[in-house]
Amino acid sequence: MQIAFYIAASLSVLSALVVISRRNPMHSALGLALVLVNVAVIFVVLGGHFLAAMQILIYAGAIVVLFVFIVMLLNLPDSALPRERITSTKILSFGLILFLVWKLIQAAGRRVEDLPVLNDPSFGEVERVGELLFTDSVLLFELVSFLLLGAIVGIIALVKRRVA
Amino acid sequence: MDFLIEVIKVFVVAIMLLNMAAILTWVERKESALVQDRVGPNRASIFGMSLIGLLHPVADAIKMIMKEDFVPQHANRFLFKIAPALAVFPVFVVFAVIPFGDVLQIGERVIKLQIADLNVGILYIFALSSLAVYGVIIGGWASNNKYSLLGGMRAASQMISYEVCMGVTLVGLFMIFGTVELDDLVRYQGELIGGWIPKWGILVQPISFFLFLATAMAENKRIPFDLPEGDSEIVAGYHLEYSGFRFGMFFLGEYAEIVVISALVTTLFFGGWQIPYLYGNGFHFPWGAELAIVPWAVSLLQVGSFSIKVLFFCWLLVLTRWTFPRFRYDQVMRMGWKMILPLALANIVVTGIVLLIFN
Known part of the structure; x- marks a missing residue:
């Protein structure tokens, strides 16, 4: 199960990079779908089957499909896409990401097995x-x-x- | 040993599904011939034997494998190539949670005739079938063809709309049986109402059955809901640019989905593998008569009962395809959102009230 977690986690990070790095909105949307599916796999590894099913059903299967639908509806040529600029929102979100990374480093010492919910056998049913x-x-x-x-x-x- | 049994189960189910999909292409042709008063396929033969046209699926498969696998010049190569696989994958994995029999006892070992008994049960099916739309959308978009794009968009809007309805139509059933696990659903359908009538889903939730069948047909994208393909309007829609076996995979997925839908309808509304009055050790008729049967024969009967019901619904779905004309796009949308969804919601309310009164 550990291996499954590592595969899903690294795939979700990779596809998240696809989401933010590609200029083509279709590629970004499909990358987002892949992120969500991989997060669902992580939920399965942790025993949250219901959460995983809902994650795929609602996010990957409905919301991202709507994104894709809109992208197809507009079907913009590459020249119509706006140029990337650094805005205040982006600087702010970069700060938030740094905060998140700091929290993750703090949490890295803790083990998943110690979380109280996971010891509940009915968790995720x-x-x-x-x-x-x-x-x-x-x-x-x-x-x-x-x-x-x-x-x-x-x-x-x-x-x-x-x-x- | 346990692992080996699991592997065998997976293989048997996968091979049965593939074969059924292939045979359904033959059923489709013969049935269309029947509907249109023709003879149907009878030419493909080996050593002069045509086996009432049963060799046509084989000839088809060989033809599709041999054909050139063409990728249009301005298509997105990676997405174009991966799309058929994405369309087929969800259809096949969905079958993992469908119970095709109760248990098979060999010596001391009791084998459950279901690949995976998940707690989330039907939600797993909904989740994965909601991913099936990606194959169609990506195929339509990556082809870089206007008709394909239109087909992909139609598929996206149609499948999203009917997915919502599909989930809501079944809520009444879950309220009555109190579970979403398919195995338990089938088991509860073995109970008898008043000692005589089997408590099958269709008897306790008739409206839900018809609504579910309609939404399932829409999800399958076949006539009367074949707008994403719409031969006479958008040529062949999302798979217009596909050739060879990549087209074959879309084709295969469609027929495998017929089997999956039939299996789902059987499991949810027609008692799955249940035969009325048949229990683990034989028949116990309500008028007192009994007929003892050995356990392995019971298992065989149950699997047979499941198969016959599934075949019946496959036949029904194929017949539907050759009976109705195609809906218009706005008609499909209106039916989904303004007719099926309100009816399904009303069904939930009525079921809730009835349950409240009787409990």
């Missing part, structure tokens, strides 16, 4: 996730659903205005 959603996390769950509802209403409002 469908029943357990469902139970958590309706007990401990019910407030968060409802809040997220409000957020999504807001997003949907926002999209409809935007589209309606365009049509009118």
Whole structure:
């Protein structure tokens, strides 16, 4: 299982590099799909089968497909793509990445086996996730659903205005 | 030894799936001939034996392997070449969680007739079949052809829309049986309602069955949902530029998907390997009669029952393809979002209310 983790982890880092380094948006989108699939493999290695299935179903199978759909719909030639420039957002995100790296170095000493959730045999099972959603996390769950509802209403409002 | 058994199971399932896909191409031709009052394929022969056209799939395979594997000049070579594999892979791995029998007992050893009994069960199938769209999209985009691109876009929008419906239609079934594991689903369908009627999915969730069948057909991208190919509108859509066995793989994937859909419908709604009143040691009829059968024969009967049901649905799906005309693009979208999805949601609400009243 360790080997599977290392393969999936290095593949996900490699495909993440593809996402940010390629100029062609299609390549980036497909790289993103590959990242998500590899992260799902890492979830499987850790025993979170439900999480892995959801990761692939929703992110790789739906959201990235929509990205790809939009890229195909616009089908921009290479000359129409904007030139890369260094903006304040990019500098800020670079700072955040440095912070993340620092956190990772801090966490490197800890072992996965020591994490409390992983010693729970029902971890990652469908029943357990469902139970958590309706007990401990019910407030968060409802809040997220409000957020999504807001997003949907926002999209409809935007589209309606365009049509009118 | 355990490992060896697992490997054998994987091989048997994979080979059966491949063979079924090949035979289905023959079924398709013969059935279309039947529908159109023709004789159908009867020419390919070895030493004068044509075996009612059964050699045509073999001739087809040889033809596709021998043909030139052509890549258009401005296509993205890597993605163009990898796309057919991406289209076929999800279809084949999905079969891993489908139980094709209960258990087979050889001596002391009990072999489960299912490759992988995952806790996430059907979610695994949804997850992987959601990846099937990539092969089609990438194939359509990498070909660098306008028709292919249109086909790929149609496939993306159609498959995303129907994936949502597909998941929602089955929720009612999971509410009744209380599990998403396919093995348990089949086991619960062996129970009897009132001691007489088998508790098959179609009896407890009839609406869900019809909606699921419709969405599964749409996912399969065949007539009446073959907009991504749409021969008369966009030539051949996403696989327009493909030739040789790369085209063959798209072709194979389509037929393997028919088998997978049939197996899924059987497992979810028609009791999988269950035969009514057949238990591990023989038949126990509700009117009191009993018929003892040795365990290995029971296993054989169960696998046979599963196969017959799957074959029936393969036949039904092929018949559908030769019966209906193609939908228009907006009709497919309207049906998915404005008819099937609300009906499926209503089905969940009604199921919930009924469960609340009876429990």
